[in-house]
Each structure stands twice: as C-alpha cells, then as structure tokens.
Amino acid sequence: xxxxxxxxxxxxxxxxxxxxxxxxxxxxxxxxxxxxxxxxxxxxxxxxxxxxxxxxxxxxxxxxxxxxxxxxxxxxxxxxxxxxxxxxxxx
Numbered sequence: 001x002x003x004x005x006x007x008x009x010x011x012x013x014x015x016x017x018x019x020x021x022x023x024x025x026x027x028x029x030x031x032x033x034x035x036x037x038x039x040x041x042x043x044x045x046x047x048x049x050x051x052x053x054x055x056x057x058x059x060x061x062x063x064x065x066x067x068x069x070x071x072x073x074x075x076x077x078x079x080x081x082x083x084x085x086x087x088x089x090x091x
Contacts, residue, residue: 007082018049 020026035041055071058064066074 020028021030022032023029030045035045038044051068051072054075055066055068058071058074059066
C-alpha cells in the first residue's frame with residue numbers, strides 16, 4: 001500500500017470539521033430536519049458548501065477576488081489534473 005496523498009489527508013481534516021455542523025452539541029450545529037424540510041434549504045446548503053465557501057477560502061488564501069464561476073473553473077481544472085494524475089499512478 002502506497003503513501004496517502006496529501007489531498008486525501010486534507011479532505012479527511014476538512015470532513016472532520018464539517019461533521020461539527022451536524023453535531024447537535026456543537027456551537028456550529030445545523031438542524032438536519034430544517035435542511036431537508038425547507039423548500040430550498042438543502043440546495044442553499046450545498047451551494048454554500050460547494051461554491052461559496054471554497055471561493056471565499058481560495059480568495060483569502062491567495063489574496064484574490066474570484067467570483068464563484070471563476071473559482072469553479074479553477075476547481076474543474078483541479079478535477080482534471082487530479083484525475084489525470086490518478087490515471088498515471090495506475091499505469
């Protein structure tokens with residue numbers, strides 16, 4: 001078994017922190033029932049998780065001002081880059 005890629009380690013850490021959103025004891029708790037029962041709440045949550053928050057983090061880290069569509073382009077490039085890398089690792 002090979003070394004765990006750094007991207008997977010980051011993903012595990014991010015996921016662990018995101019779990020706090022669904023821990024009722026956490027100050028950051030989000031009511032799961034509210035997410036599912038609200039008309040657009042689940043859509044709003046995933047938009048925030050997949051688009052708004054990553055764009056904000058990126059802009060703060062690299063001191064840039066990308067909008068969500070511009071950041072989405074960067075994210076798509078990363079998906080392609082990492083899928084290519086994964087294919088190369090299999091060879």
